[in-house]
Amino acid sequence: MSQTSTYTVTGMTCGHCVASVTEEVQEIQGVENVEVDLATGAVTITSANPLDDASVRAAVEEAGYQLA
Amino acid sequence: MSQTSTYTVTGMTCGHCVASVTEEVQEIQGVENVEVDLATGAVTITSANPLDDASVRAAVEEAGYQLA
Helix, strand or coil, rough: CCCEEHHHHHHHHCCEEEEEEEHHHHHHCCEEEEEEEEECEEEEEEEEECCCCCHHHHHHHHCCCEEC | EEEEEEEEEEEECHHHEEEEEHHHHHCCCCCCEEEEEEECCCCEEEECCCCCHHHHHHHHHHHHHEEC
C-alpha cells in the first residue's frame, strides 16, 4: 500500500528546476512517484512508507530549493 | 584576433537556463567564450571570427529559448 504526501517548494522557475527537484526526491528510499506543479510549487510524493520530512527537506535543499 | 557580439535571449529564468544556453552557444565553431547575464538576458559571445546570426539563433533555440 502506498501513501501520498504533498509539500510546497519555493524558488522553482522553470522545467530545469522541476527536473532537479524531481531527481533528488526520487532518490529518497521508498519513493515511488514524484509530481511537481511548477506554477504552485506543489510536490506530490507517492511512497511505500511514511516519508521522513527531514529527508524530503534535505533532498529539496540538495536540489537548490527550499520547502515553504 | 577575437571579436565580441552581444545578443538578447528571452525566457531564461534560472541558472539552469543560463547553463543550457551557454552550452549550446559554446558549440558554435569559433566561439571562445560565452557570458550570460540572467537579469537582462544579454549573451555576450567572444569568437575567433564574425558570428553567423543564424547559427546563434539556432543554438539558442536548440537550448529552448528565443533571441529577442
